[in-house]
Amino acid sequence: MGEHLLDLAAATLRLATPLLLAAMGGLLSERSGVINLALEGKMLVGAFAAAVVTLATGSPWLGLAGGSLAGILLAALYGVAVLPLKANQIVAATGINMLAAGIPPFVAKILYDVTGSTPSIELAHRFVVFPMGLALVAPVALWWVLGKTRAGLRLNFAGEHPEALAAAGVSVARVRWTALLAAGALAGSGGASLSIFLSSAYSRNMSSGRGFMALAALILGKWRPLPTLFACLFFAVADAVQIRLQGLEIAGLGKVPVQFIQILPYVLTIIVLAGFVGKSRAPKALGEPL
Amino acid sequence: MLCRHLSRLVPILVLVVLGAGLVGAVATPSALAAPFRVGIVLDKGGKDDKSFNAAAFKGAQEAEKKLGVTTKILEGRDDNSAEPMLRSLADKKFDLIIAIGFSQADAVKKVAAQYPGSHFVLADAEVKAPNVESLMFEEHQAAFLVGMIAALSSKTGKVGFIGGMDIPLIRRFQMGYEAGVKHANAKTQVIVNYVGVTGEAWNNPPKGKELALAQYAGGADVIFAAAGATGSGVFDAAEEKKKLAIGCDSNQNWVKPGFVLTSLLKRLDLAVFKTIADAKQGIYKTGTTRYGLSDQGVDFAVDEFNAKILSKDVIAKANAAKAAILAGKVQVPDYYKLAHTK
Known part of the structure; x- marks a missing residue:
């Protein structure tokens, strides 16, 4: 029994890692007032860049840096569209996600003459625990920055009362740019955890909707770091349990169909959102260009 | 006012166009002015x-090399992109249009009706139309054999099955596999998991x-992965835990040598090649063409990558079972037939 629990806990932490990193990126960006539906795309390019750099250098550390950098570059593109050019944030993010789905096959064709997945990275060149630790430290660090520092205060004002921040002589654009680029780095490293930690290569569309799951966790966590941490862990534990419940026989009912087991995380989310967390309120100036 | 709105739209449009361009650029370039053109839309x-x-890609490449045809390979990003791709190939009057995967069945049905002059081939699903040939494989027979191989190679008495998307095709693999496991050793348990219920699986x-x-962790020491690209994660786990996995569709023994016990072969490459060769000679079939154990359309893989882990004794037993199935002495349950009678 103890062994099973340990096994379940390890699976939960592994499944939570990409979600947590992406959700924290989304949190930074959205608390500063910029909607971030492009997390999915940033994860995907992050996963790809991390695999490419790791394959080239043999170092997962450089791979992780490469993944973050790819996330930052994509975030910068998104930033140009939504901050100075004031494009609709939802539409621009959708465009970014489409672009992100196209970049990896295009570059992979040039580098490896394949369009689906990168070659596989050997075991010794992959992370064993580090991204997991990073993902657990990030929410605590963000909690501290948002709650205890001047930078955190400014970030909050950029999302809640940007006029007040501007009146105090602080550039809202600069605060939002910083948050957006940091979000890119976090989402990119979340993607990196998919290719160089949780599996052994980049493969086509491997983010599989995790960027959107991260956003759901962010809303469930009311845009606050520690509740969002728990929301991500909750999704992950539901998924880990789901894996272990498949094929379970219930006395009198026989085998439970796999579809019922697999909707478990989503049903739980709806129940928790509707019944337990109360009202989840977005930052006031979210999505409003200045 | 209008101007301001337009200026906001510009970056978005640029992004969308760039994205679409990159996706499109992936298609393999083909030589011009070749006589016989084959368009293939992948899953x-x-x-x-x-x-x-x-x-499928391997079969197309071979056809290009040996038959001198030109091929154009298209990849869709999602299930909805198959239909416009098939239509564009038909518009450009390709001599043969091949759709790979059950998810394109509806698209083929629709487009084939709109272009009665074009010839279509659909792999892994059946569409009844005068200008469509369906390629079907007797997967359950080969799944039975790899099930036997899994059970005979297991030391723990437990083996696993990981299916991709929960669809009848994969259930057919599962049913054949389970029957093979029990045939080899009635006491061996099978743990079954599915990745998901959408294409993302x-x-x-x-x-x-x-x-x-x-x-x-639950005690299995051989896992059969019928899950497309997701299977590579199963191989990673096998490598990490020093256990065994079984590949699917293509020969995947080389992907992680020493950890991939064998692969279920579904010779889509042969089927695609044969169809193109026939079409080039003007033979267009309609109805369903079936590939099974008898014509090596399905099989299990033995090569230098699994020679050390797959024992000769196990191979001999699997081959004996193959002969028994072909002679009609062993019946392999077929999910398609069972599902129909229910």
Whole structure:
């Protein structure tokens, strides 16, 4: 029994890692007032860049840096569209996600003459625990920055009362740019955890909707770091349990169909959102260009 | 006012166009002015899934080399992109249009009706139309054999099955596999998991790895992965835990030598090649063409990559069972037939 629990806990932490990193990126960006539906795309390019750099250098550390950098570059593109050019944030993010789905096959064709997945990275060149630790430290660090520092205060004002921040002589654009680029780095490293930690290569569309799951966790966590941490862990534990419940026989009912087991995380989310967390309120100036 | 709105739209449009351009640019360039043109629309997994689509791609490449035809390979990003791709190939009057994967069945049905002059081939699903040939494989027979191989190679008395998307095709693999396991050793248990119920299930190696780790922790020591590109996560888990996995569709023994016990071969490459060769000679079939154990359309893989881990004794037993199935002495349950009678 103890062994099973340990096994379940390890699976939960592994499944939570990409979600947590992406959700924290989304949190930074959205608390500063910029909607971030492009997390999915940033994860995907992050996963790809991390695999490419790791394959080239043999170092997962450089791979992780490469993944973050790819996330930052994509975030910068998104930033140009939504901050100075004031494009609709939802539409621009959708465009970014489409672009992100196209970049990896295009570059992979040039580098490896394949369009689906990168070659596989050997075991010794992959992370064993580090991204997991990073993902657990990030929410605590963000909690501290948002709650205890001047930078955190400014970030909050950029999302809640940007006029007040501007009146105090602080550039809202600069605060939002910083948050957006940091979000890119976090989402990119979340993607990196998919290719160089949780599996052994980049493969086509491997983010599989995790960027959107991260956003759901962010809303469930009311845009606050520690509740969002728990929301991500909750999704992950539901998924880990789901894996272990498949094929379970219930006395009198026989085998439970796999579809019922697999909707478990989503049903739980709806129940928790509707019944337990109360009202989840977005930052006031979210999505409003200045 | 209008001007301001337009200026906001510009970056978005640029992004969308760039994105579409990059996706489109992936298509393999083909030589001009060749007489016989074959268009192939692959399934979501893409030509480098090392599995199902890779087999189709291999067949197309061989046809290009040996038959001198030109091929154009298209990859869709989602299920909705198949229809416009098929239509554009028909518009450009390709001599043969091949759609890979069950998910294109509806699209083929629709487009084939709109272009009665074009010839279509659909792999893995049946569409009844005068200008469509369906390629079907007797997967359950080969799944039975790899099930036997899994059970005979297991030391723990437990083996696993990881399916990609929960669809009848994969249930057919599962049913054949389970029957093979029980045929070899009635006491061996089978742990069954599915990755998901949407198309994303084919492209999720981290999830495949989690499922495999859970099955290995539950006592399984051989896992058969019928899950497209997700299978690579199962191989990762096998490597990490020093256990065994079985590949699917293409020969995947080389992907992780020493950890891939064997692969279920679904010779889509042969089928695609044969169809193109026939079409080039003007033979266009309609109805369903079936590939099974008798014509090596399905099989299990033995090569230098698994020679050390797959014992000769096990191979001999699997081959004996193959002969028994072909002679009609052993019946392999077929999910398609069972599902129909229910």
